[in-house]
Amino acid sequence: MTAPPPPPATGGSAELDSGDEFDQDDVFDDIDEADLAELEQRPAKRIKREPGASPDVEVNQFHLVELADRLLKDKFGFESFRHEQHGAIRTILAGENALVVFPTGAGKSLCYQIPAIAFPELDKVDGGSREPDSSGVTLVVSPLIALMKDQVDALKRRGIAADSIDSSKTWEQLQVIHASMRDNKLRILYCAPERLNNEGFVESIKHLRGGIRLLAVDEAHCVSEWGHSFRPDYLKVARFVDEIKAERVICLTATATPKVAEDICKAFKIGESCVFKTSPYRPNLMLHAKAIDYQGGTTAEHMIGLLFGGRRSGRDEGDVRFEELFRFLRANPGPTLVYVALQHQAELHAEALASKGFSAAAFHAGLKQEVKKQVQEDFMAGKIRIVCATIAFGMGIDKADIRNIVHWDLSSTVEEYSQQIGRAGRDGKKSVCMFLLAPSAFYLREVFARGDLPSRQSLKGLLMDIISEAARGVPVGGVFKLSQYAQGRQFDIRPSPLQVIYATLELHFGLFRAITPEYSTYKFEAKTPSYLATLKNDRTPAAKAILSSAVKKVKFYDIDVKAAAMASGGVVDRADIIKKLNQLNDSGIIELHTSGLLHRYTLLKNLPDSDAEVEMVVDKLYQDMQGRERDAIRRGREVVELITGSKCFALALAEHFGMTLPDNKQNCGHCTFCLTRKPVVAPVERVTPTTRASISGVLAATNVRDDPRFLARVAFGIKSPRVSQLKLDKHDCFRSLAHHSFDALLREFTKACKAAN
Incomplete structure (x- = not known):
């Protein structure tokens, strides 16, 4: 393993937007096997037979191989597996956990789809250890609705029973899914990691006939705090595995550094021999870079103004990159993705390209769902040739003939860059x-990078609020509840860093343990005339509690679940009532609605109660968050270093993931560095010196003097809950000093705040 980097950061912006094919695509077609990187090929896993044991053990191992091969051909139309797919699938079918690290588009999804449809046949061979029609479900935890939809649609076309539970589903569609699960007809179910917060979902999965045969964790690097896009919700996946007693787990990612892979294996109890890797090297990808500086002594103010004040008629005035973009696209025709950082850039770039006769459209998270769907479908069908997009576009796009990837702005990490270029040339043909x-x-x-670090004052206020809530008669081992939404607004902390803070308090300080959140409000609509008769005929305590406590208000019934449980005198608890409500919902008798998400925590030990203890926790927490900010900045610089270093781009990329080029070559022969033998020279960053006079406009715009970081954010152009509440993002002072050093701004505003107090 390589030495670990500093703890990571979670960068972000209010304007920053935050998959793979269902099958094995042709990413390696027309490529000489010798050109592929070290694949760590290994012989088929063999289940060793102890002396005197039944010979059926080895027969079963042979059956696993034969079964996987047959399903690959019959269901997916391929004659053989490629590279490490077979090893990963055999491992899962043999009952072990596995980690799969394949580049984007190299067929990770097959590694759980083949086992999912194999389980019913394995059960028949198993000699009846399971009840009939109880082969269970493969649950896939995936972060994007678009990815789920693409894979579900593709699986259904092949006659494989698959579906997803997500926010786009109607009530009627959910009824069909629940019925399929009850009848053991569903083989694969997709859901987002946030779905694991849903009490009803967790309870229903616990009682699913046949259970969860396989839990597939897509984008598994999100589990690791060292991963480039750590998501605290993913921390709950490992706990979920234990709670629902999933039989086995497969983790999948395209971007695991050695340290991240180590973290994933530790979280899901994956042995070293069960890690399957394929190099990120793609010999058909031509990796190029060009540094472009603005001409004619363009001022720093104007340079940054290009990002936010471009003309709506199309092109950002003065940005010479457009001429380079036009030349590149004329010289390299074909389906193209142009990645930008801001939502409005996507629209401006699409307009600029259209004005020059290119077939282009914009895609970003701020567009209406129907618009995004249409753009994606038109791009897939070839009706649109170029999509100008934020990172919201690309995950799960099954288009093999993307010829070009253009990065207009810096990727946040090398891992993100690797994912995005991996969407090109999946048909094996040359792509740029x-x-x-x-x-x-x-x-x-x-x-x-700077947007997610709260001030120290904010962190202390948050900690004191947590302590105050937990101190209200909650003993060690008891449960307390909080609204993170309200806390974020109150203490000027964005949702993403707030989740990281809670995860840090739980994982590193051991103060509490996050448990399944609950909803404060439950209401439902009766969907059948027999609703009341059904409840009256149901003799369970939960049904009686619902019948006596639900109050009808025009269309909906309101029910205070906690009060209903208390009114029963201990005969029924809250979980039983929720379970019954979900059963009624799943069977189509009612349509259940929930709101008011409250995060719940089990208190593990007495929280800090002295000033010294509180200050110690705040200091450590702030240092951790500062480290995350520094790491976010470092990760961005790593991208710059990759494309401006004195090394082959492909080699530098492989080494980032702990691998090498085929045959330990030092050059790919066709990247910018290999072709020129010269490093790309990074353009000069223009920074204006900061003085006390510089910050006077921001100080005049607001009377805030308790938070220097807040004032620096306003000056630099970084949104936060408090900035929005005070409407300072609409004021001329917002982003007025974007051409200054953020650290210099912070120093000057710190002096101003001290002078005012």
């Missing part, structure tokens, strides 16, 4: 990945 590096990219990346 161009990085246009301009000075404004450095400012944007700093905005994203």
Whole structure:
């Protein structure tokens, strides 16, 4: 293993937007096997037979191989597996956990789809250890609705029973899914990690006939705090595995550094021999970069203004990258993704390209769902040739003939860059990945990196609020509840870092343990005339509690679940009532609605109660968050170093993931460095010196003097809950000093706040 980097950061911006094919695509077609990186090929796993044991053990192992091969051909139309797929599938079918690290588009999904449809046949061979029609479900935890939809649609076309539970589903669609699960007809179910917060979902999974045969964790790098996109919700996945007693787990990712892979294996109890890797090297990808500086002594103010004040008629006035983009696209026709950082950039770029005769459309998270769906479908069908997009586009896109990837702005990490270029050339044909590096990219990346660090005052206020809530008669081992939404607004902390803070308090300080959140409000609509008769005929305590406590208000019935449980005198508890409500919902008798999400925590030990203890926790927490900010900045610089270093781009990328080029070659022969033998020279970052006079406009715009970081955010152009509440993001002072050093701004505002107090 390589030495671990500092703890990571979670960069972000209010404007920053935050999959793989269902099958094995042709990413390696027309590529010489010798050109592929070290694949760590290993012989088929063999289940050793102890002396005197039944010979059926080895026969079963042979059956696993034969079964997987047959399903691959019959269901997916392929004659053989490629590379490490077979080893991963055999491992899962043999009952072990596995980690799969394949590049984007190299067929990770097959590694859980084949086992999912194999389980019913395995049960027949198993000699009847399971009840009939109880083969269970493969549950896939995946972060994107688009990815779920693409894979579900593709599986259904092949006659495989698959579906997803997500926010886009109607009540009627959910009824069909629940019925399929009850009848053991569903083989694969997709859900987002946030779905594991849903009490009803967790309870229903616990009681699912046949259980969860396999839990597939897609984008598994999100589990690791060292991962480039750590998501606290993913921490609950490992606990969920134990709670629902999932039989086995497969983790999948395209971007695991050695340290991240180690973390994933530890979290899911994956042995070293059950890790399957394929190199990220793609010999058909031409990796290029070009540094572009602005001409004619363009001022730093104007340079940054190009990002946010471009003309709606199309092109950002003065940005010479457009001429380079036009030239590149004329020289390299074909389906293209142009990645930008901001939502409005996506629209401006699409307009600029359209004005030059290119077939282009914008895609970002702020567009209406129907617009995004249409853009994606048109791009897939070839009706649109170029999509100008934020990172919201691309995950799960099954389009093999993408010829070009253009990076207009810096990727946040090398891992993100690797994912995005991996969407090109999956048909094995030559594809070009161009990085246009301009000075404004450095400012944007700093905005994203700086946006998630709260002030020390905010952290202390948050901790005191947690202590106050937990101190209200909650003993060690008891449960307390909090609204993170309300806390974020109160203490000026964005949702993403707030979740990280809670995860840090839980994992590193051991103060409490997050448990399944609950909803404060339950209401339902009766969907059948027999609703009342059904409840009256149901003799369970939970049904009686619902019948006596639900109050009808026009269309909906309101029910205070906690009060209903208390009114029963201990005969029934809250979980039983929720379970009964979900059963009624799943059977179509009612349509259940929930709201008011409250996060719940079990108190593990007495919380800090002295000033010294509180200050100690706040200091450590703030240092941790500062480390995350520094790491976010470092990760952005790693991207710059990759494309401006004195090394082959492909080699540098492989080494980032702890691998090498085929045959330990030092050059790919076709990236910018290999072709020129010269490093790309990064453009100069223009920074204006900061003085006390510089900050006077921001100080005049607000009377806030208790938080220097808040004032620096306003000046630099970083949104936060408090900035929005005070409407300072609409004031001329917002982003007025974006061309200054953020650290210099913070120093000057710290002096101003001290002078005012």
